[in-house]
Amino acid sequence: MYRQVKTALWIGLLMLFFVLSGCSTPQVTPEKVAPTDELVPQFTALNEAILAARQNQLDMLSPHWFAQAGLALERARKGISLGEGSQKVLGNIAYAKTYLGKAEDYSRVTKAVIGQAVDARNAAIKVNATEFAKEFQKLEEAFLEVTRGIENGEIAAAKKAESDLVDGYSDLELRAIKLHALNAVITQLKKSEAERASSLAPSMYALAQKKLAEADQFITAHRYETTQIQLKANAALFQARRLDQILAQIARLKTLSDEESVLWFETVLHDTTTQLHATDMRDMEWKVQLENIHATIAALQKDNLFLQKKLKDDRTSLEADIADRQQEILGLKDKIALLEGESKEAQKARELLEAKERETQATLEAEHRFQMLFVEVQKLFSKDQAEVYRQGHDLVIRLKAIRFPVGRAFITPDNYDLLSTVRSAIHTFGEPDVVIEGHTDSSGSAAANEKLSQERANAVRKYFVANEAIKPEKVMAIGYGSERPLVKNDTPAGRAINRRIDVIIHTAE
Numbered sequence: 001m002y003r004q005v006k007t008a009l010w011i012g013l014l015m016l017f018f019v020l021s022g023c024s025t026p027q028v029t030p031e032k033v034a035p036t037d038e039l040v041p042q043f044t045a046l047n048e049a050i051l052a053a054r055q056n057q058l059d060m061l062s063p064h065w066f067a068q069a070g071l072a073l074e075r076a077r078k079g080i081s082l083g084e085g086s087q088k089v090l091g092n093i094a095y096a097k098t099y100l101g102k103a104e105d106y107s108r109v110t111k112a113v114i115g116q117a118v119d120a121r122n123a124a125i126k127v128n129a130t131e132f133a134k135e136f137q138k139l140e141e142a143f144l145e146v147t148r149g150i151e152n153g154e155i156a157a158a159k160k161a162e163s164d165l166v167d168g169y170s171d172l173e174l175r176a177i178k179l180h181a182l183n184a185v186i187t188q189l190k191k192s193e194a195e196r197a198s199s200l201a202p203s204m205y206a207l208a209q210k211k212l213a214e215a216d217q218f219i220t221a222h223r224y225e226t227t228q229i230q231l232k233a234n235a236a237l238f239q240a241r242r243l244d245q246i247l248a249q250i251a252r253l254k255t256l257s258d259e260e261s262v263l264w265f266e267t268v269l270h271d272t273t274t275q276l277h278a279t280d281m282r283d284m285e286w287k288v289q290l291e292n293i294h295a296t297i298a299a300l301q302k303d304n305l306f307l308q309k310k311l312k313d314d315r316t317s318l319e320a321d322i323a324d325r326q327q328e329i330l331g332l333k334d335k336i337a338l339l340e341g342e343s344k345e346a347q348k349a350r351e352l353l354e355a356k357e358r359e360t361q362a363t364l365e366a367e368h369r370f371q372m373l374f375v376e377v378q379k380l381f382s383k384d385q386a387e388v389y390r391q392g393h394d395l396v397i398r399l400k401a402i403r404f405p406v407g408r409a410f411i412t413p414d415n416y417d418l419l420s421t422v423r424s425a426i427h428t429f430g431e432p433d434v435v436i437e438g439h440t441d442s443s444g445s446a447a448a449n450e451k452l453s454q455e456r457a458n459a460v461r462k463y464f465v466a467n468e469a470i471k472p473e474k475v476m477a478i479g480y481g482s483e484r485p486l487v488k489n490d491t492p493a494g495r496a497i498n499r500r501i502d503v504i505i506h507t508a509e
Contacts (some may be wrong), residue, residue, distance in 0.1 A: 039080055042093050046073055046100075053100060061107035061118070063144050064151045065099050072096035110150050114162040117143065120169035127180065129172035139168045178219050181233040185212050188240035192247060201246050208243045211236035269293070276300070301468055312430055326358070370507060377425045385418055388425075395429070397422060397503040402460075409455035411463050419460070422503055423469040429507050434470055436460045437502040438479040441495035446481055454479025460501055 050066075050073055053059070059066045076092035078084075111118055121143065130136050143165055146158045189197075189208060197205040215232035222228065253261050269289045270282055278296040281289045333354065374395060378388045387398040401418050404410070411419070426434060438457030440449040457477035464470045487494045 039086055039089050042090065043073075043076055043080060046076070046093055046096055049100060050096070053103065056107070057118075058100075058103045058107050060121075060140070060143060061110040061147055062103040062105075062151060063148055065103035065106055069096045069099035069103060072099060106151055110147050113150055113155055113158050114146060114165065117146070117162045117165035117169070120166045120173070124169040124173040124176065127173055127176040129169070129176040131179065132172055132175060135168075135172060139165065139172070142168070174220065174223055177223050177229070178216060181219060181229050182212065182215055182236065185215070185233065185236045185240050188237065188244060192240070192243050195247050197243055197247055200250050201243060204239075204243045204246050208236070208239040211239045305468065308427060308431075315430060330354075373428050373507075377428055380421050380425055385421070391504070393507050395425075395505045395507055397425060397505070399501045399503065402501050404456055404459075407452065409452060409459050411459050419463055423464065423467070426464075426470060426503075426505060429505055431471070431474060433506040434464075434475040435504040435506070436464075436475065436477040437504065438477070439484055439498060439500050439502065440482050441498040442482040442485070442489040443495065446483075450479055450481035450483075452479070453481050456501065460503075 050069055053066065053069075072092050072095040076089050076096065079089040079092060121139075124136070142161070146161050146165065150158050189212065192205065192208070197208075211232075215229070215236045218225075218232050219229055253264075256264065265286070266282060269286065270280070272293050273280060273289070273296075276293065276296045278292055281292050284292075370393075374388070374390060377395065377397070381388060381397070385399070385401045387400060389396055389398075399418065399422070402415050403412065405412065426432065436457045438453035438455075438460075440453045442449070444452075454477065457479050461475050461477040464475060465472050482489070482498065485494075485498045486500075487497050489495050489498060
């Protein structure tokens, strides 16, 4: 069955080719035009048609007939500028239209004969393989040679040449994908190699090279799995940058004496101990000092969990007490109603009114409770740190003071204090659902801005989850790029305002 379908397709293709080849000489009969037709509108429409044809790659799929259409268009243009008779100009326009029609016909033949090569070329262009200018130009010349051959009836030769074209474009596509994914890694490693990384930090240099090789091999086998490619490339770039930092520290240590080196590292440990309010153990070996730091962190995390649980238990107990008091009130009201000898109908009407009253009271209490918590959260932040406002049942904390390195998405230590305050604000509402929104200004492409904003929102989410401030299932991160600006992006101040992280706490029960 497959062989019959394939045979039928080839028969149809050959019939179309024979029809076209019957008028393959430049002597064509153009459509007639009325002498009263206006020249400029027709010329403009034809020019736009040829531009559209170029966009559809007719200049590559049917180069001869596309070129003939262009020449006829140029003759028409000169005729208009020289004031030639309208019939001559319109005749050239008609020829151009006819040539363009033949180019469209032959483009369909080309796609049918060497469709895989056409697809491979488009895929290479899509990933900017044109950056390999010499190799790409050589392939383009070979492609044009094949398509010119198709216009001359050399179908078998075109089919024979197709596999080489496919291999060539596919190879450039793969190289382009690797270049865009791994160029930053390769550049960083070259810098490290120039700084004698292989001899100064051999194990870290080998690790960075290994990650680069793993990413390269993965791309070779899975060139279209963009998400995994990015993860592999990021892992390799992390190790390359880590190697760079290690080399920088090695260079720094070379400028220090042995005592200065030891004191420098001791200071790092002591500063950490001081920030944690832990015991000063500088009279102990470094291993013990590190154990002291780790134990202190573990204790603080445990205390944090305990306080969270206690707060939750206290609120549960308070809500239970309120419920008990409400039941007591209802019971007393029922007794009063019975003592007053009310009828069942009157009692029912009263119960409906009281239920509505309770509902209203509960709404007011919830609103009052939310307002108190809202004010409590507002007091946690200075005006320079964050803006806190309501959005329906949600509370929004717009972080003004959070800072990221330019074009990067990791949390630096100078943000820890602010994020710790955010954590306290979240815990004010118990264990609410939280959304971290990332926003950028309009500098750069929309795709790059969306990616950067998502990565920054992910970094904040990861920080909270890693510190056990929020359960993973209770927080999500969304990057909106530059699509939700607060002000115009036409000034540095405006762009600074639009670069932000918003923490949205869902308080509705």
